[in-house]
Ligand SMILES: Nc1ncnc2c1ncn2[C@@H]1O[C@H](COP(=O)(O)OP(=O)(O)O)[C@@H](O)[C@H]1O
């Protein structure tokens with residue numbers, strides 16, 4: 021499944037960055053829903069199997085639906101089970117559509133969020149509960 | 151929590167019978183919902199910890215809601231995990247209200263049903279997948 | 281609170297033990313109207329799920345009340361409203377329930393309507409077709 | 416299928432890749448009407464969840480279509496209908512979803528109505544209050 025909505029809004033991407041040692045940063049840009057959730061799930065699975073800590077960067081995410089939220093919650097649970105550091109960067113630049121879903125479902129804490137990408141990377145590399 | 155609806159319909163009871171060797175028969179009579187689901191959960195927990203096989207007799211059950219269905223499904227899952235024989239007796243005398251919920255949610259198979267109490271006891275004492 | 285031949289209204293504490301009372305009133309109404317046992321059981325299931333939601337989800341740790349109104353309408357229909365004054369619809373990823381309540385109601389009722397009047401809980405309206413062969 | 420200033424109608428294959436198209440049409444309509452970005456995002460979320468249900472639950476292994484109609488109404492309201500011709504509401508204890516779709520819609524919409532016309536799928540009607548401060 022390709023990110024089918026790219027043509028519509030230009031920048032709906034999922035990119036894994038390995039620029040910092042010991043952490044895989046999964047950068048989610050634009051809007052994501054059931055059409056891209058399986059791709060996100062695959063990328064997160066790969067990151068969780070890499071042995072490194074995992075940071076999901078939602079700083080430039082404009083929209084997610086409950087399919088994407090399910091994938092994020094399940095990644096966090098898997099990380100905890102395996103003792104892998106995990107954080108979600110969720111900050112001022114994150115879209116209202118993302119915050120709204122987390123608020124409504126009261127899941128912000130469940131995702132282990134940090135307010136910037138740097139804080140999320142630091143949190144993730146300090147271990148699962150760092 | 152006492153079965154608060156007893157006064158209304160006379161016979162809403164949960165009784166554990168140990169008349170047959172090697173099997174605890176949890177007999178559910180009348181109508182059951184969130185008001186009695188916790189009591190059913192307790193009785194099933196006790197039965198599952200007894201070491202014996204477990205049969206849930208719904209032959210005289212007239213009504214269940216999704217709280218009760220959740221308890222039954224979870225008991226079946228626990229039985230499977232621990233290798234305990236488990237069957238639910240669901241037959242001609244079982245109320246329409248019970249069948250309807252199982253049909254709608256397509257959960258009859260998930261509960262490991264048998265059409266009579268005798269068949270359920272036989273199935274349960276033959277082991278989890280007997 | 282007195283049932284009559286056309287309907288009933290109940291105001292109850294949001295406690296599990298009160299849900300059977302609602303089914304009791306509902307059966308009284310439907311039996312007096314000659315509705316089939318099968319259809320009555322279906323409707324009792326849907327209404328129970330709506331009441332269960334008011335009891336389990338509306339008030340978190342608080343106490344509160346819920347109201348049930350049922351009315352037989354011309355044309356072989358039953359209107360039922362279940363209303364609470366709790367949090368309003370609050371989606372929970374960790375619901376202790378099986379998660380089939382709303383779809384079960386929607387499957388049995390001809391129409392299910394959920395209103396969330398600002399700051400005053402949840403109002404669930406259900407319309408049931410009373411013919412025995414209605415699905 | 417052409418959007419105009421008052422609304423739009425779409426008929427789409429029940430496939431995940433088509434759901435972003437619905438949001439695109441919805442944003443076009445709401446932006447042209449000067450609705451706040453926040454409220455637009457809320458409504459996009461609710462409508463996405465309704466479309467996701469048509470795509471994920473209505474047709475099991477079959478293929479099918481779903482329709483979306485949106486209409487701006489006087490008084491600052493938006494009516495949206497999402498309709499499929501699938502199985503009708505089928506509660507599943509093993510839904511692959513998070514189980515928050517219907518409550519999320521109910522929490523965002525002023526009113527959510529679910530009809531299950533006999534043997535012809537599911538019709539979901541949503542009414543949204545377009546004022547920015549509506550919850
Ligand atoms: N009256 C209500 N007040 C607040 N939240 C509700 C109410 N009814 C339903 N909900 C929310 O909707 C969700 C789905 O309800 P339902 O389909 O009945 O499944 P369940 O109750 O088993 O979780 C509930 O988990 C809850 O978060």
Ligand SMILES: Nc1ncnc2c1ncn2[C@@H]1O[C@H](COP(=O)(O)OP(=O)(O)O)[C@@H](O)[C@H]1O
Nearest residue numbers: 383468472473505506507510512513514516517
């Ligand atoms: N259009 C539909 N057709 C058939 N079943 C549906 C439809 N929409 C919802 N459902 C049923 O209602 C359930 C609850 O839906 P929802 O609250 O969106 O949660 P989820 O989709 O995450 O399971 C679904 O699991 C499904 O069983």
